Amino acid sequence: MRLITISLAVLLVLIQFPLWMGKGGWLRVWDLDKQVAAAQKKNGELKARNAKLRSEVQDLREGTGAVEERARYELGMIKDGEIFIQILDPNGAPPAVPAVPAAPTTLQAKKGN
Numbered sequence: 001m002r003l004i005t006i007s008l009a010v011l012l013v014l015i016q017f018p019l020w021m022g023k024g025g026w027l028r029v030w031d032l033d034k035q036v037a038a039a040q041k042k043n044g045e046l047k048a049r050n051a052k053l054r055s056e057v058q059d060l061r062e063g064t065g066a067v068e069e070r071a072r073y074e075l076g077m078i079k080d081g082e083i084f085i086q087i088l089d090p091n092g093a094p095p096a097v098p099a100v101p102a103a104p105t106t107l108q109a110k111k112g113n
Contacts, residue, residue: 020026059066071077078084 018025022028056066060070068079076084
């Protein structure tokens with residue numbers, strides 16, 4: 001009787017092994033599920049990035065506002081009649097964000113007249 005119980009227990013373990021550790025076992029399925037979730041998260045981030053780039057390209061093609069904004073921030077350009085104000089850090093460190101030209105003031109409006 002004891003021999004039968006031991007042999008049945010061994011057979012049960014042998015039957016369970018492929019289910020957990022085999023080619024299509026639960027551990028493999030769990031690992032693949034984690035990989036799919038990570039790939040879906042990355043795809044979502046890339047889709048958001050693509051949408052942002054697509055809207056930026058459309059804005060650059062259709063309007064002059066985006067071109068002016070890039071010229072101001074990246075190249076430091078200003079329009080005629082505007083005053084450029086640059087604020088320096090007292091510690092001598094370069095500014096983290098490029099200086100933004102000031103909006104037209106009443107003094108500029110008087111100059112233009």
